[in-house]
Amino acid sequence: MSLLTVRGLSIQTRTGVSLVRDLSLDVGAGEVVGIVGESGSGKTMTALSLLGLLPDGVHVSAGEAELEGRRFLDGPRMLARPNATMIFQNPTAALNPTMRIGAQLVRLLRFLDRSGTDGSAGRRRGDVRERAAALVSSVGIADPAAVLGRYPHQLSGGMNQRVMIAMAIAARPSLLVADEPTTGLDVTVQAQILDLIRATVAQHGIGVLFVSHDMGVIAQMCQRVAVMYDGEVREFAAVDDIYHRPGDAYTRELLASASDHPRPEEVADGTRAG
């Protein structure tokens, strides 16, 4: 059975401009499902809508979503807070710039203890700073004490993304939504973050909805992928099918642009005027 099921999701602006139309997809436990597309294709809006994070003036106009068999989204209404967390494209901007990393983690852990989302409210009395240190070392940070004492602007983008991942898994979500989590990072840092996400999925058995524009990242991270264009899913299938038997013209164009060699049609697209 699917962990996350989305059916007929449509997203609109207040003025009636349609951003996403009739989107359906599902994510299994322990599975990484990708959404690939270009800016404006609606992939980020889809991700944000599942956490009730759509910006002002943008709303879900139709469709529903279930997580672990519980319906949490019904058209414009958020019925419940899904047990899902999110990591973002620019981790340095996603963290609070005025607080040290340690203080942010401690605040998060105290909040989680109080709200008892993992059913252990009041039980986990252990030193919250020690738990924060354990959390950052679980995401491969070698010197937790040094990182906890720093502000986000003193750390690299890769280090901040590790902190974001630590915060995301602290809440023990069943679904992680990752919106371009490695865009803007150096390739070697990207490789490490992708490996961390893989390890996190394997260790916690969570499902991941992975939004990216990078065909290489999608190929290596996902089991299935939805190709989005102009607010619609053009194709949703296993990565092997998408990459080796693409059924859609836009998918083929994406694949061609990601490969090393230009395809012959590109010569005729107007760039060779004259």
Add this chain to the structure above:
Amino acid sequence: MELVLADIEVVYGKRTRNHAVRGVSLRVRRGETLAVVGESGSGKTTIAKVAAGLQKATSGTVAWQATGDGGVGGGPGGSPARRQRVHMVFQHPVQSLDPSWRIRRSVKEPLRYLGMADDEAERLVRRLIAEVGLDAQILDRYPREVSGGQAQRVAVARALVADPEIVILDEPTASLDQTVRGRILTLLADLQVRTGVGYLMITHDISSVRRLATRIAVMYRGLIVESGPAAAVLEDPRHPYTQALISAVPVADPRVRWDGVVALPRHPDGTLAVTSCPVPGSCHEHGPGLHEVGPDHVAGCTKAVDPQKAATT
């Protein structure tokens, strides 16, 4: 005509003494593309600025080989004659255009600077806009009214309108969508064939250079650690850092197993620490120079010289 940078050193900050570039030499010829590849902090953008005359080198020379002028460091702005020879395309296309100017004025600016008559400049601008695959209507728009891909085509037109010898491309496709990226690279390759312009392309993404680069120089912590013909560097990388950079790019094929570079540690400043070196410390014994590892292919690693190949040649 050839742009030659020799022994460039750049030190930022009087007290902090941040050694951004540590003795880099490179040359860019007309009609070819030199790609300088490296990660944040490698000094690649500083090299671009030095080549463009936007940043003064602490020591070293920037010169045009055929005529021999140019002089040490260039200094901010450089001479008008210099500007005509070198032009630049920046990473953020929309931000690199003046928001209060119509596209026409931005593209025409280099010609106006050279004192060209307006009707002749207009004719050239229209020709370039057509050559980069845009409609002349775009000339009346403002930067905010065009897409990122269109703005980058405008920036390319502006860079080429004064017929420069060399265009410096600083991450020209980093902020563009993947399909747009492919078209811009095709456009740049095409314009090079037609005009004979040389490119100095700065990028962090080694996979994006395959289409355009004739030669590749890999920068690491202010040094060039490997350089050579593009195919040789990509297919037969010799320096451990080049190997790490190439293997870190996710392969766009789910059937190819990719593991990335997961175990490489980092220096305190965040740059990758190359510890996979089979003979740590040997660089210091043999000096930091580059060693020949193939035809026109050098690497700053003594172990990169394959002993078997060395014996047979």
